[in-house]
Amino acid sequence: MTKVRVSPIGVALSTGSCYPASAAKAFEIAARLGYDGIEIMVSNDPVSQDVEALRRLSDYHGVPVVSLHAPCLLITARVWGTDPWEKLRLSRQAAERLGAGTVVVHPPFIWQRDYARTFRAGIAAMASETDVRFAVENMFPLRARGRAFSGFSPDWDPTEEDYRHFTLDLSHTATAQNDALQMATAMGDRLAHVHIADGVGGSNRDEHLVPGRGGQPCAALLEGLSRGTFTGRPFTGTVVVEVNTHRATHAEQREADLADALAFTRLHLGRPAVPAGQTRGRSRPGRRTPATP
Numbered sequence: 001m002t003k004v005r006v007s008p009i010g011v012a013l014s015t016g017s018c019y020p021a022s023a024a025k026a027f028e029i030a031a032r033l034g035y036d037g038i039e040i041m042v043s044n045d046p047v048s049q050d051v052e053a054l055r056r057l058s059d060y061h062g063v064p065v066v067s068l069h070a071p072c073l074l075i076t077a078r079v080w081g082t083d084p085w086e087k088l089r090l091s092r093q094a095a096e097r098l099g100a101g102t103v104v105v106h107p108p109f110i111w112q113r114d115y116a117r118t119f120r121a122g123i124a125a126m127a128s129e130t131d132v133r134f135a136v137e138n139m140f141p142l143r144a145r146g147r148a149f150s151g152f153s154p155d156w157d158p159t160e161e162d163y164r165h166f167t168l169d170l171s172h173t174a175t176a177q178n179d180a181l182q183m184a185t186a187m188g189d190r191l192a193h194v195h196i197a198d199g200v201g202g203s204n205r206d207e208h209l210v211p212g213r214g215g216q217p218c219a220a221l222l223e224g225l226s227r228g229t230f231t232g233r234p235f236t237g238t239v240v241v242e243v244n245t246h247r248a249t250h251a252e253q254r255e256a257d258l259a260d261a262l263a264f265t266r267l268h269l270g271r272p273a274v275p276a277g278q279t280r281g282r283s284r285p286g287r288r289t290p291a292t293p
Contacts, residue, residue: 007226007266007269007270008234009225009226009235009237009238009239009269009270010036010037010066010238010239011035011036011238011239011240011241011262011265011266011269012030012035012036012037012038012039012066012067012238012239012240012241013026013029013030013033013035013037013038013039013240013241013258013262014026014038014039014041014069014195014240014241014242015038015039015040015041015043015045015048016039016041016043016069016242017241017242017243017244017245017258017261018245018254018258019245019246020246021251021254022045022047023040023041023043023045023047023048023054023057024047024053024057026038027057027058027060027061027063028061029254029255029258030061030063031061031062031063032255033255033258033259033262034262035063035241035262036064036066036238037063037064037065037066037067037238038058038063038064038065038066039065039066039067039068039069039104039238039240039242040054040065040067040068040069040094040098040100041069042068042069042070042071042076042079042080042091042094043071043075043076043079044075044076044079049079049080051093051094051097051098054094054098055097055098058098064099064100065095065098065099065100066100066101066102066238066240067095067100067101067102067103067104067193067238067240068091068094068095068098068100068102068103068104069103069104070087070088070091070103070104070105070106071087071091072084072087072105072106073106084108084112084115085115085122088103088105088123088126088134089126091103091105092126092130092132092134095132096130096132100132101131101132101133101238102132102133102134102135102165102167102192102193102237102238103132103133103134103135104135104137104167104193104195105123105134105135105136105137106136106137106139106152107119107136107137107139107152107153107154107155107156107158108152108153109151109152109153110150110151110152110153112153113153116153116154119153120161120162120163123136123163123164124163124164127164127165133164133165133192133193134163134164134165135165135166135167135192135193135237136158136161136163136165136166136167137158137166137167137168137169137172137195138156138157138158138159138166138167138168138169138172138173138176138183139151139152139156139157139158139172139176140156140172140173140175140176140206141156141176142204143203143204156176157176157178157183159183159186159187163190164190165190165191165192165193166187166190166191166192166193167192167193167194167195168180168183168184168187168191168193168194168195168221169194169195169197169242170194170195170196170197170198170199170211170216170218170221171195171197171198171199171206171207171208171209171216171242172195172206173199173216174198174199174200174201174207174214174215174216175199175201175203175204175205175206175207176201177201177202180216180217180221181217181220181221181224181230184221184224184230185230187230188230188231188232189231189232189233191230191231191235191237192236192237193237193238193240194221194225194237194238194239194240195240195242196211196218196221196222196239196240196241196242196261196265197209197210197211197216197218197241197242197243197244198210198211198212198213198214198215198216198218198243199214199215199216200214200215201214201215207244208242208243208244209243209244210243210257210260210261210264211241211243211261211264211265212260212264218264218268219264219268222239222265222268222269223268223269225239225269226268226269226270239265239269241258241261241262241265243257243258243261245257245258
């Protein structure tokens with residue numbers, strides 16, 4: 001009989017992985033493919049900003065909201081206002097109302113001087129007022145004419161700061177051309193959230209490939225999470241599939257990519273032991289019947 005190591009780590013789907021499909025469609029896809037939860041990328045999609053609509057979608061499809069990505073991208077500069085602290089306050093309120101455990105946030109841009117000056121203390125203060133974790137995400141430098149420079153303050157690599165929690169993004173480590181496993185080790189027990197994706201690197205492109213289709217150590221990272229290698233204890237966060245499918249030529253191709261990403265992630269979080277000399281195949285996750293209202 002094959003022995004199976006079952007991982008308790010949940011695998012969620014980012015609504016951003018379904019772009020240009022809506023957040024509502026992302027819930028449907030997550031339910032159909034059997035994801036454990038969903039991360040809301042708060043974006044220009046009105047549904048992603050509407051807490052009551054998200055609650056109804058979560059209840060209808062039986063897919064919990066496990067995390068929110070605050071609207072801190074350039075393309076979401078006016079979502080939930082222009083005050084970065086108000087964006088975080090609204091993200092925290094939404095997470096609390098939806099029962100999500102984590103808010104993903106980027107380091108400040110270098111031109112956000114006032115925000116950057118108080119960011120570390122402000123994040124710590126907000127985190128002390130809630131059970132929601134503010135997990136600061138690793139970013140990447142920009143490169144031009146053979147030089148690299150950071151668009152973030154104090155840096156694109158947040159591990160030198162004493163933030164309480166981190167998000168590790170493997171597409172960003174590819175773009176930054178740094179070692180994802182070393183970064184996970186540096187984050188240690190503050191590693192609270194993972195965006196699983198892949199990338200080839202070597203340019204300014206943030207690729208967000210399906211894990212296993214680039215050069216990042218996705219399998220080793222997932223296996224290390226399952227064993228508690230980086231955190232020194234069982235990983236209690238969530239792994240979120242955050243991949244780019246906007247070039248999919250049809251809905252079936254998008255879902256096939258998301259199914260492959262889920263299968264890869266689950267395989268390496270808790271895979272069956274395979275006798276020596278045999279290869280380990282991948283199988284698609286089972287489907288779940290969506291809940292009815």
